Amino acid sequence: MSLGKAMIHARKQKSIARVAAAAHASEAVSPAHSNHILQMPVLVLNASYEPINICGARRALVLVLKGIARTEEEHGLTLHAQRSHVAMPSVIRLLEYRRIPHQTRALSRKNILLRDRNTCQYCGVVLPANELTLDHVIPRSRGGNSTWENLVACCHACNRRKGNRLLHELDDMNLMREPRAFSLHTSRQIMRMLGRGDDRWRKYLFY
Ligand SMILES: [Zn+2]
Numbered sequence: 001m002s003l004g005k006a007m008i009h010a011r012k013q014k015s016i017a018r019v020a021a022a023a024h025a026s027e028a029v030s031p032a033h034s035n036h037i038l039q040m041p042v043l044v045l046n047a048s049y050e051p052i053n054i055c056g057a058r059r060a061l062v063l064v065l066k067g068i069a070r071t072e073e074e075h076g077l078t079l080h081a082q083r084s085h086v087a088m089p090s091v092i093r094l095l096e097y098r099r100i101p102h103q104t105r106a107l108s109r110k111n112i113l114l115r116d117r118n119t120c121q122y123c124g125v126v127l128p129a130n131e132l133t134l135d136h137v138i139p140r141s142r143g144g145n146s147t148w149e150n151l152v153a154c155c156h157a158c159n160r161r162k163g164n165r166l167l168h169e170l171d172d173m174n175l176m177r178e179p180r181a182f183s184l185h186t187s188r189q190i191m192r193m194l195g196r197g198d199d200r201w202r203k204y205l206f207y
Helices: 003-012 014-022 031-038 057-065 109-115 156-162 184-195 199-205
Strands: 041-045 051-056 069-081 084-094 132-136 151-155
Touching: 031 057, 041 057, 041 069, 041 184, 041 199, 051 057, 051 184, 057 069, 057 084, 069 199, 084 199, 109 132, 109 151, 132 156, 151 156, 184 199
Parallel strands: 041 084
Antiparallel strands: 041 051, 069 084, 132 151
């Protein structure tokens, strides 16, 4: 089975996901805290040890339990689910090499917010995803398309202020930076930023 198919299969196979969902961390943490733990970022390495992605701990556990990836670095917490105990991963590595095309990221709200680091590209405020919207730099009503180059993360206040106008029609609104497609280079920058303070990640990210 190819890795792509295996991952789809893993997604469909809910039982392991349920185990991960029902799991709770030891170390006397509350269920709310264990939910937080299952959302913590895990660094994903290719079979070649090249860093390729970041996913949530819940998804990382599914990949490990399905035998698609193995844990390279543990987080230091153990999950108890039914009769099994699973060490929480901090870094996982795919067992089968996956060829990464240069621009693989799908154009989506999630990926635009990730590219823009949840930062309004007009005023610079950093907000949780659910408090941000996407702004068409050239409004749709004026022929703007939904593309990487024309969509940016935006707070609701700036979105209202900009309305249907073009940037040159506004004196006080400018983009913090030119919006570009999400490249592997962008992903690496984000991985490095997130991994700066984590020794378990650093050895894979700074070489
Ligand atoms: Zn703003």
